C-alpha cells in the first residue's frame with residue numbers, strides 16, 4: 227500500500243517538482259497541501275455548497291463564463307506551462323488543452339439551464355396511482371475531482387466543470403506530475419466565489435485524504451489500478467464515484483478502407499500527445515488483403531512526423547519506463563520493430579524523455595504490448611483474415627475506451643461498429659471525441675463507468691430527486707390502513723383493469739373498483 231501511494235514526482239513530502247521532460251531540468255517546486263488541510267478544504271466547500279447550489283443554472287453559467295474569459299486572457303501562459311511541463315508541442319497544448327476546455331464551457335453554459343430543468347414524470351402510470359410527479363436534478367454537495375497529467379487542463383475541467391454547472395462545489399486534486407499546471411488552474415478559477423472550486427496539490431496520499439474527507443461524490447480520471455483503490459476507499463463512506471479509466475483502443479482497417487486516409491488518421495490517432503492519451507490507438511487490426519499496402523502507407527506517414535514539433539517527449543520517467551518495457555518484452559517474444567524503437571529519433575541527455583513513434587508487427591496476444599495499456603507512442607499492427615476476426619480480436623485482446631472502424635461503406639461501419647465493446651465507436655476517425663462536449667464520455671468494463679460530458683455528464687453530478695404529491699388532498703390513499711375487504715377487492719380490481727386479457731373481465735373490474743374503492747376510502751382517514 228505504501229509503495230502504491232508513493233508519488234512518482236515528489237521532491238519531498240512538502241513539495242512537488244515541476245519538471246521539463248525535454249531537458250530534464252527542474253523548473254520549480256510547489257508546496258504540497260498538508261494532509262490535515264484536506265478535510266478542512268472539503269468542509270469549507272460543503273459550507274458554500276447550499277449557496278452555490280441555490281443560484282439558478284443560468285446564474286452559475288454566467289459566473290463560469292468569467293472563468294472562460296480568464297482562460298482567453300491567459301492563453302499564452304496556458305500554452306507555455308502545459309507545453310513545458312508535459313513536453314508536448316505548443317500546437318497540441320493549444321488544440322488539446324485550451325480549445326476543448328473553451329468548447330466544453332460554452333456547451334455547458336448553453337445547455338445547463340434546460341438540462342437541469344425539472345422534468346415531468348409518470349405520464350404512463352401516475353394517474354392510476356393518483357400521483358403527480360416530477361424529477362429535480364439536485365446537486366450532491368461537494369464533488370472531489372482527482373485527475374491525471376496527460377491533459378492537465380482538459381482532463382481537470384472534464385472532471386469538475388459539469389459538477390459546478392450542476393450546482394456542486396468542488397475540491398480538485400490535479401496530478402502531482404504536472405503541479406505547475408495545477409497552480410495555473412487555481413488562478414484560472416479565481417473569478418469564482420471563495421470555496422466554490424478549491425485546488426489542492428499532492429500525490430496519492432492527498433488524493434486518498436480527499437476521498438476519505440469524505441466528499442459527496444468522487445469524479446476520478448486515471449488508471450484502473452488507482453480507480454480500484456478509490457472505489458474501495460469510497461465504499462467505506464458509500465460515496466458514489468464516476469470512473470474514467472484507461473484504454474487499449476483498437477482501430478479496425480477493413481478491406482474497402484480508403485488506405486491513404488486510414489494511414490493518416492491512424493498515425494495521428496496513435497501518436498498525438500506522444501500516445502499518452504486514454505483513447506489513443508494502441509492496436510490496429512488490418513484485414514490481410516490490404517495489410518501490406520496499409521503498412522507501407524502508414525510507415526511513410528510515420529516517417530514524415532517531425533519529432534519535437536509534432537510529437538513531444540513522454541511526460542515523466544515512469545511512463546518512459548513502461549513504454550521501454552513493453553517494447554523490449556514484445557521484441558523478446560518475437561515482435562518486429564518496423565519504425566522507431568529504443569534509441570531511434572532524438573537522443574536523450576540529462577534526463578530528457580524522448581521516445582520516437584514506434585510501430586511493431588508480428589505481435590501476439592501474450593505480449594504486454596497487446597494486453598496492457600502502454601500509454602506511449604507505440605502502435606502494434608496485427609493482420610486478421612476478415613472483419614469477424616478483427617472484431618473478435620479487438621474485443622478480446624484488450625479493453626476499448628473507444629474503438630474505430632475504417633471502411634468506405636457507411637452501412638458496414640454501422641454493422642461492424644455495433645459489435646465493438648467500447649464507450650465510443652467511431653468510423654474513419656479516432657481519438658478526438660473526448661473533446662466533443664455533447665458526446666457522453668466514458669468506458670465499459672475496465673475502462674470505467676459513469677459519464678462525463680453531454681447532458682448525461684451534467685446529470686452524473688445530480689441526485690435525480692423524485693418529487694411526488696397526491697393531487698386530491700381531501701382523499702386518503704387506497705393502500706393506507708385499514709386493510710379491509712373493500713380495500714382488497716379494489717386492489718384486485720385495479721390489477722384486472724390494468725392487466726386482464728379479456729375485455730369482459732376488465733369491464734367487470736372497473737365496476738368492482740368503483741363500488742369497493744368508495745367504501746374503502748371512507749375509512750382511510
Ligand code: NAD
Nearest residue numbers: 373374375401429430433434448449452470471472473504
Ligand atoms: P494514476 O491512476 O496514477 O493517477 C491519477 C490520479 O490519482 C493522480 O492525481 C494521483 O495522484 C491520484 N491518486 C493516486 N493514488 C491515489 C489514491 N490512493 N487515492 C486517491 N487518489 C490517488 O493515473 P495517471 O498516471 O495520472 O494517468 C494515466 C491513466 O489515466 C491512464 O490509465 C489513462 O488511460 C487514464 N486516463 C483516462 C482518461 C479517461 O477519460 N478515461 C483520460 C485521461 C487519462
